[in-house]
Amino acid sequence: MKKRTTKPYDVCVVGGAGHIGAPLAAVLAKKGYRTLIHDLNRQAMDTLAAGKMPFLEEGGEAMLKEALAADMLGFSAKVSAIQGVPYIVLTIGTPVDEFQTPVLRVLTDCVDLLLPYLSDEQTIILRSTVFPGVTDYLHGYLRERGRKTLVAFCPERVVQGLAIKEIQSLVQMISGSTPEAEESAAKFFSKVARKIVRLTPMEAEFAKLFCNTYRYLQFAAANQFYMMTTAAGLSYARIRAGLMEDYPRMRDLPGAGFAAGPCLYKDTLQLAAFSDNQFSLGTAAIQVNEGLPSWIISRLRQQYALKEMTVGLLGMAFKANSDDARASLSYKLKKLLKPHAKTVLTTDPFVQGDKDLLPLEEVIRRSDLLILCTPHAAYAKADLRGKPVFDLWNFFNK
Numbered sequence: 226m227k228k229r230t231t232k233p234y235d236v237c238v239v240g241g242a243g244h245i246g247a248p249l250a251a252v253l254a255k256k257g258y259r260t261l262i263h264d265l266n267r268q269a270m271d272t273l274a275a276g277k278m279p280f281l282e283e284g285g286e287a288m289l290k291e292a293l294a295a296d297m298l299g300f301s302a303k304v305s306a307i308q309g310v311p312y313i314v315l316t317i318g319t320p321v322d323e324f325q326t327p328v329l330r331v332l333t334d335c336v337d338l339l340l341p342y343l344s345d346e347q348t349i350i351l352r353s354t355v356f357p358g359v360t361d362y363l364h365g366y367l368r369e370r371g372r373k374t375l376v377a378f379c380p381e382r383v384v385q386g387l388a389i390k391e392i393q394s395l396v397q398m399i400s401g402s403t404p405e406a407e408e409s410a411a412k413f414f415s416k417v418a419r420k421i422v423r424l425t426p427m428e429a430e431f432a433k434l435f436c437n438t439y440r441y442l443q444f445a446a447a448n449q450f451y452m453m454t455t456a457a458g459l460s461y462a463r464i465r466a467g468l469m470e471d472y473p474r475m476r477d478l479p480g481a482g483f484a485a486g487p488c489l490y491k492d493t494l495q496l497a498a499f500s501d502n503q504f505s506l507g508t509a510a511i512q513v514n515e516g517l518p519s520w521i522i523s524r525l526r527q528q529y530a531l532k533e534m535t536v537g538l539l540g541m542a543f544k545a546n547s548d549d550a551r552a553s554l555s556y557k558l559k560k561l562l563k564p565h566a567k568t569v570l571t572t573d574p575f576v577q578g579d580k581d582l583l584p585l586e587e588v589i590r591r592s593d594l595l596i597l598c599t600p601h602a603a604y605a606k607a608d609l610r611g612k613p614v615f616d617l618w619n620f621f622n623k
């Protein structure tokens with residue numbers, strides 16, 4: 226893949242074809258930074274180079290096309306392309322492993338690849354969500370290898386799907402492992418974000434993890450309230466609506482629903498790992514949120530002869546109006562349900578690459594029972610043919 230011109234780049238987004246990297250790259254280009262995307266995923270880079278977002282991102286495609294037309298965005302599969310680019314923003318995935326602990330190796334492996342092309346004049350901005358202490362660790366890792374490259378941590382806090390808007394409207398947390406690194410990152414982001422706030426790297430690492438974990442705890446509270454009230458034969462949605470009526474102190478109480486996806490669970494685990502697995506609130510939240518699919522099956526087994534029924538799952542993405550099926554609880558439900566039902570059918574209007582997905586109408590027609598897993602707006606108008614629906618979200622308001 227070739228660069229379009231020989232004009233120098235201001236910034237390279239490493240992992241720039243991913244969910245966080247791609248919208249960020251488009252916004253950076255719009256803000257006047259000539260931006261290079263470097264990613265291991267050539268197919269996703271080709272899609273972007275053709276002016277298409279590899280996933281749903283509101284306003285993403287228009288901004289991408291604009292950046293390409295203005296020659297503000299380039300692509301390279303070669304890591305050597307980072308040479309001489311003043312800012313390198315890392316947006317690679319930061320997963321947890323089979324022991325449910327963070328995999329630092331993905332970051333050091335990435336830095337090892339960059340190392341031959343890094344100079345002391347560059348700034349690495351870590352944007353992936355990391356375990357507390359990782360930014361300073363990477364600073365030391367580079368120093369041990371003879372590089373004085375500045376290292377900053379400026380976490381991403383957007384909600385997936387609305388990144389284009391939120392990158393520009395949210396407050397950006399800035400931190401650096403030295404005052405020069407913090408200053409360099411502040412200079413970079415003052416052109417992009419509405420406002421910046423400065424923290425130390427450890428503070429910013431905790432702050433980002435707290436944002437995701439707190440959301441996860443809130444969802445767990447709602448889901449536990451839901452299970453409790455349902456067991457009592459009551460509607461959580463009705464109770465919630467009643468208690469929220471003109472009562473602003475409870476405006477943050479979420480409705481029930483699957484709390485999943487690539488971030489919330491993983492980041493709760495990162496905090497748990499940091500606190501020597503003594504994060505009891507976090508582990509309780511995981512138990513509640515991850516336990517919801519099997520709780521649903523238990524309830525349905527009490528009500529229906531599932532073994533004789535075809536069950537249709539509506540929505541396989543991890544959240545509404547998204548095409549992202551990563552760590553979606555719909556798939557956990559599908560897997561757990563299979564031994565208990567005659568057949569399990571699945572549908573989703575956005576998810577790509579799942580050969581089992583069927584058209585919505587077919588799933589509704591063939592199913593004896595439906596479970597609304599993901600409340601995509603498109604389902605509001607669906608003709609459910611009077612079939613019974615298990616509606617955890619109270620989406621159909623029945």
Ligand SMILES: NC(=O)c1ccc[n+]([C@@H]2O[C@H](COP(=O)([O-])OP(=O)(O)OC[C@H]3O[C@@H](n4cnc5c(N)ncnc54)[C@H](O)[C@@H]3O)[C@@H](O)[C@H]2O)c1
Nearest residue numbers: 240242243244245264265266317318319335353354381385
């Ligand atoms: N998805 C979200 O909503 C969200 C929100 C805030 C923060 N984050 C954090 O952002 C980070 C990225 O998440 P994501 O959802 O964009 O992941 P993603 O998997 O969609 O994107 C990561 C990209 O990095 C690329 N990559 C991996 N290793 C590479 C390497 N060594 N060199 C070049 N490219 C490489 C992958 O090919 C992929 O395209 C994670 O730390 C995540 O926790 C995600």
